[in-house]
Amino acid sequence: MLDFNHLLSGFRKKGRGLTEDESHALCGFIASAGVSPAFVRRLASEHGAESVAETFLLRNCPPEWALEVLLRRHKGHFYRKRYPSLSLLQPGGSSAQQ
Numbered sequence: 001m002l003d004f005n006h007l008l009s010g011f012r013k014k015g016r017g018l019t020e021d022e023s024h025a026l027c028g029f030i031a032s033a034g035v036s037p038a039f040v041r042r043l044a045s046e047h048g049a050e051s052v053a054e055t056f057l058l059r060n061c062p063p064e065w066a067l068e069v070l071l072r073r074h075k076g077h078f079y080r081k082r083y084p085s086l087s088l089l090q091p092g093g094s095s096a097q098q
Helices: 004-012 020-031 037-047 050-055 063-074
Strands: none
Touching: 004 020, 004 037, 004 050, 020 050, 020 063, 037 063, 050 063
8 A cells, every 4th residue: 555654644643634645545545345344443442443433434433333333334344144156067078067
């Protein structure tokens, strides 16, 4: 991630006085499909989730709730059951030949 320094400084500000670069870095971090919810939670536990709530204009609910809502919305594919993609083949060719 190219804006990691902006991301960390945005987290450390606890939602107060965020610059445009920090807001964009936080927004991109949450919306990125390549970042796992565990990594987002780790940074939020170290620095607080207030800046994330402020970036997405979720000021009226607790920051932890806002973070969970945003993770479910933007990283829902990490929470869904994934079934293996299997295809069953019959030995010896297709059943139409038998």
